[in-house]
Amino acid sequence: MFFCSIYRVPVAFKISLHNQRCELRGKIGRNRIVIRAVSGERGSASSAYDVKFPSDYDQLLFQAKAATDLALKDGKQLLEIEFPTTSLESVPGDGEGGNEMTESMLLTRGYCDRLIPPEKTTKTRIFFPEANEVGFARRSAFEGSTLKLDYLTKPSLFEDFGFTTKVKMADRVKPEDELFLVAYPYFNVNEMLVVEELYNEAVVGTERKLIIFNGELDRIRSGYYPPFFYPKLAVLAKTFLPKLETVYYVHNFKGRKGGILFRSYPGPWKVLRKLGGTYVALHEQEEMPSLKEVALNILPSA
Template sequence: MAPLSTAVRLLRCPAAPRAVPSPPASLSGAAARSRCRRRLRSLRLRAEAAKEAGVGELRAGVSVYKPRSYEVLVSDAARSLAAAIDDGRTRLEIEFPPLPSSISSYKGSSDEFIDANVQLALAVVRDLKKLKGTRSCIVFPDQPEKRRAAQIFKTAIDQIEGISIGSLDDLPTGPVDTFFKSIRITLDFDFSDDNEDRWKSDEPPQLYIFINSSTRDLASIEKYVDQFAASVPAVLFNLELDTLRSDLGLLGFPPKDLHYRFLSQFTPVFYIRQRDYSKTIAVTPYIVNYSGAVFRQYPGPWQVMLKQADGSYACVAESASRFTLGQAKDELLRVLGLQEEVGSQLEFLRRGYKNATWWEENFDQEKSPAWRT
């Protein structure tokens, strides 16, 4: 496996500039144009070769991952997203911690979590625009949240060419839904503002990114994708889908079939799920604390990463298909030498009767295996 180029860079001295000789005065216009076309063709071939080399590097996976900043995370996510779109994939997922681990979810400050996701989504849109020239639309859960983001991040949105913003409220609704929506708008004081039509475009978006949605919003996302993004890529961005899936089927939430029918179609193109563990042993230090992550950078394989003392993550296992959290934990225990004997009572007591969730077990009900690949 090749090391991640964005995590470790070699400093090189720039080569001395070379003088470009001027064409001879006798060179005819036709000859000059011909030489210009050859140069342009050569530059295109070099660019294509560099792109293929970058994709090949991603396909090999990483041995050690230690991004220096969120800028590197965003760059890696954008590169993987671009590679997946080039491969013709249209249902995509990006998942990584938007904040430091102590407040990396709604368990911390929800406003900080929401605002961090907006900033990161804008950064991915910006990088994807540079890579592919893609016109993107960021879709918020509702109109009030869209307007709040427009007010806070107005300057950042203005700096990205071709971007538009929308909300799940843009879906056409029946008279009953319209009535309740009007009540909600009134109670939320959801009045129009100067930014209402600021980022509308005459050209349709080439990519939709859904952010900050809850379990209840997933059914609306499915309708939105069917209505507006049936033939263009759609990205579920940092929705913590595994947490949302656990609510499916409960009273007041969408049924489990939503995963089998819709969520199973989404390929994770950049995925980092960190976990902290501890294990009791019979000798000093008696309790061993360790951390790891399930990692995927498209088109590379799924990898189990063990966190090192310097904060980097080292690959200890990889697979063409997605690891369950139980499988990932077993791989971490194996490499640490803490795994119980296979079939022993201790192994059964640790793992229990079930070692996977309902959405990880039921292969036959899935419309697509894409979320595992």
């Protein structure tokens, strides 16, 4: 049973978190959103933004922050941000699970530092998947932060068998909370069900906002979890996920005909391919295509 906590928060994590946070905070003055002129009926806010694929995580976090700001300004209340954490060219599973989550924690802090002004930190609640990650976060990536740190689930004696102690989300929030950010809720299938509960009990009917950060929601969208064994997730895919606005997204496809599905709100969804060090747009559309459509139809025909 001890193995699960090791997988979540690696004891062997010896790298300098201070140095990594400094790298994440790097200068962002050189990163800018290019706005191009448009004409005709398609001259909407979506087509006016031409965001280039990021060259590093510093630029990615700047773009994600800018996309979030625009979505919040447009009144979006339920937001999704998704990108690989091992490297900008990686896919889920490329890195060891515990290390991926550690990188996600560091990137979550970098994103929060950019998005949330100092006067709003005590009104922002960051939810980690499990209770034991809160203490680890306070000792590492979130050391010195005044952000409120919380959790979705609490491990039980039967954690090895997938059982956790249910936490009533209405009891976790406070009246002064304005923004919730849920960090990487994908290790246990129950975590996204709790996120839906948080949204229904603490966001709907209020001015609060909820951001899902690296939740690997494509697993649910693509039917990775068989509906027969995970009926609640099947319902979630039809009732909860369609409410999301995916404001920033990167998904890599490997292979000879590989490429990238990329979006930065309010721009369109783009399928890119790297050619000679330059990212070339192969396809563009307003609605999110399925990963199957990109892999089997768009990329092979480009």
